[in-house]
Amino acid sequence: EERMKKIPLSPEAMAKRVAEELPDGSFVNLGIGLPTLVSNFVPEGRTVIFQTENGILGCGPIALEGKEDPYLVNAGGQFVTLLPYASIFNQAEAFVMIRGGHIDISVLGALEVSEEGDLANWFVPERGVGRIGGAMDLVNGVKKVIIITRHATKDGRPKIVKKCLYPLTGKRVVDMIVTDLAVVEITEDGLLLREIAPSFTVEEIQSLTEPKFKLSEDLKEMAV
Numbered sequence: 001e002e003r004m005k006k007i008p009l010s011p012e013a014m015a016k017r018v019a020e021e022l023p024d025g026s027f028v029n030l031g032i033g034l035p036t037l038v039s040n041f042v043p044e045g046r047t048v049i050f051q052t053e054n055g056i057l058g059c060g061p062i063a064l065e066g067k068e069d070p071y072l073v074n075a076g077g078q079f080v081t082l083l084p085y086a087s088i089f090n091q092a093e094a095f096v097m098i099r100g101g102h103i104d105i106s107v108l109g110a111l112e113v114s115e116e117g118d119l120a121n122w123f124v125p126e127r128g129v130g131r132i133g134g135a136m137d138l139v140n141g142v143k144k145v146i147i148i149t150r151h152a153t154k155d156g157r158p159k160i161v162k163k164c165l166y167p168l169t170g171k172r173v174v175d176m177i178v179t180d181l182a183v184v185e186i187t188e189d190g191l192l193l194r195e196i197a198p199s200f201t202v203e204e205i206q207s208l209t210e211p212k213f214k215l216s217e218d219l220k221e222m223a224v
Helices: 011-019 034-041 089-097 135-142 202-207
Strands: 027-028 047-054 056-062 080-088 103-110 110-115 144-148 176-178 182-187 190-196 214-221
Touching: 011 034, 011 144, 011 176, 027 034, 034 056, 034 103, 034 135, 047 089, 089 135, 103 135, 182 214
Parallel strands: 027 047, 027 103, 103 144, 144 176, 190 214
Antiparallel strands: 047 056, 056 080, 176 182, 182 190
16 A cells, blocks of 8 residues: 655645634734735634734735735735724834734744744845844734744755744744644743644654754644
């Protein structure tokens, strides 16, 4: 019998797993890129209020093709929808919400995350690409930071590292990482591996991770 091909989680499956972490009634900011998919997968019966840095509270899913409103975009310039209770305001007020501690969770992408929860996600030195922006405020202003990212780069270099080499967005700010291979919690004792992708082994995931994991007592397969 041919062995099942090992396929990492799709971006949609990763976003669905992150969405399960968002409590009912929480205020959540989604970063640019992969995080924006999360708004499409909020579990049924749960209300999550999405905020954007450019001034929307009650942002709905990404707009379907042909249904875009040129005046409704998120901070990354994607066309979005509004929920019935949405409100729109200026960018300064959006940052008052973030800096004032009124946003519960931020979901962000990453270039690197260290075993202590340091995050680098704003600048790629070899490409000279990146700018200081809302991510710095988000990681320091919200109550919880969840990272959604590929476990390794295209050339197989770990993105979960002992020490970040890229310029930092924030120190000791990350609480949880959801990748295409695993769910990892950052604790005071280091990295805790909570879930692994179907058909992958702990050894395979460890080989793509620079720091050593501790294994959760109830380590399980990711439900996708």
